[in-house]
Amino acid sequence: MPSSLVLDRFIPYRLSVLTNRLSDAIARQYSERFGLTIPEWRVTAVLGESSGLSATDVAARTAMDKVQVSRAVASLVAAGRVARSDDDVDGRVSRLALTRAGRRIYEEIAPLALSLEAEFLSVLTAEERKALDRLLIKLARQVRLMDDKI
Numbered sequence: 001m002p003s004s005l006v007l008d009r010f011i012p013y014r015l016s017v018l019t020n021r022l023s024d025a026i027a028r029q030y031s032e033r034f035g036l037t038i039p040e041w042r043v044t045a046v047l048g049e050s051s052g053l054s055a056t057d058v059a060a061r062t063a064m065d066k067v068q069v070s071r072a073v074a075s076l077v078a079a080g081r082v083a084r085s086d087d088d089v090d091g092r093v094s095r096l097a098l099t100r101a102g103r104r105i106y107e108e109i110a111p112l113a114l115s116l117e118a119e120f121l122s123v124l125t126a127e128e129r130k131a132l133d134r135l136l137i138k139l140a141r142q143v144r145l146m147d148d149k150i
Helices: 013-032 038-049 055-062 067-080 100-121 128-148
Strands: 081-084 093-096
Touching: 013 038, 013 100, 038 055, 038 067, 038 081, 038 093, 038 100, 055 067, 055 093, 067 081, 093 100
Parallel strands: none
Antiparallel strands: 081 093
């Protein structure tokens, strides 16, 4: 193991660069078609899967900070793509859901995102994809354990 930091060999850096480049490539697709930013798309995608989440829930699922989520939600609400409703139990919490317009966008972008993912992963064999999935699960679990220690 090297005693000094070499970014081109530092896994967190390499993963960050890779995901940023991939996110940017995908973002160009939905930005041009729907005028969505990356945070807006992430909020849309999460709400497309699970309606009725709070902004805090969305932040936890996307690993975005609360300010990013708040801005994205405000923009999506202003555009008529997300609706807020009061929580039945806690009046301080708003529940978020895609509107019809937001759902249409999600249903159009989701297949595009899956297609771009398939193209990205096409250089891997089926066995390598399974191994990558297992490794990502293990690494995500390790990050959670590290977070708990800090």
